Amino acid sequence: PYPISTELCDIICGFGRGSAELGIPTANVPIEQLPAEINDLDLGVYFGFAKINKVDKSVLMVDRNDGRQVQYNFGKFLSAKNGDLDTLPVVLSIGKNPFYDNKFKTVELHVLHKFSHDFYGAKLKFNILGYIRPELDYTTKEALINDINIDIEITKKVLSYEGYAKYKDILNA
Ligand code: FMN
Numbered sequence: 001p002y003p004i005s006t007e008l009c010d011i012i013c014g015f016g017r018g019s020a021e022l023g024i025p026t027a028n029v030p031i032e033q034l035p036a037e038i039n040d041l042d043l044g045v046y047f048g049f050a051k052i053n054k055v056d057k058s059v060l061m062v063d064r065n066d067g068r069q070v071q072y073n074f075g076k077f078l079s080a081k082n083g084d085l086d087t088l089p090v091v092l093s094i095g096k097n098p099f100y101d102n103k104f105k106t107v108e109l110h111v112l113h114k115f116s117h118d119f120y121g122a123k124l125k126f127n128i129l130g131y132i133r134p135e136l137d138y139t140t141k142e143a144l145i146n147d148i149n150i151d152i153e154i155t156k157k158v159l160s161y162e163g164y165a166k167y168k169d170i171l172n173a
Contacts, residue, residue, distance in 0.1 A: 005171075010029065046129075046131055047090065049159070053123045090112065098135065099138045
């Protein structure tokens with residue numbers, strides 16, 4: 001079914017554990033803004049490219065954990081060309097995060113780039129180019145982190161093949 005390409009979508013608050021507990025920050029995107037085909041995919045880990053667009057105004061976001069409203073300001077958001085970031089490789093998790101026993105399916109992207117700060121309030125579009133593995137339950141946080149790091153290495157390697165460059169160009173067009 002690949003590639004699956006999305007429109008520009010919002011970045012919403014996850015439960016904040018990705019960054020805090022795992023050291024692997026993820027951008028959660030609202031499932032209802034994604035193409036329906038994504039719902040038919042098996043729960044698991046996928047790779048692709050994402051393009052993050054800078055949003056200048058500050059935004060008010062509601063934290064999913066405690067309903068707290070947080071004002072985010074992106075004036076100082078790091079930017080590359082034209083205020084947008086380059087297209088970057090992503091590893092995505094589509095699942096219910098059995099390790100954390102979530103009740104609903106979430107789509108989370110880990111962008112393979114060292115950011116100086118969060119990009120809540122920015123928007124992004126992305127594509128899914130392939131499948132890596134099913135979603136697994138883990139007995140330890142370390143085992144989950146270890147596998148995510150392998151997913152990251154696989155993503156880097158696969159996306160470095162010349163044949164994938166065209167999918168990067170499509171997002172930049
Ligand atoms: N969670 C699981 O329970 N099982 C998995 O197999 C799994 N694989 C993942 C693979 C990748 C590449 C990423 C980025 C996340 C994966 N996760 C998996 C989800 C993490 O548990 C999740 O990022 C964490 O719960 C943080 O979520 P939060 O941002 O909503 O707090």
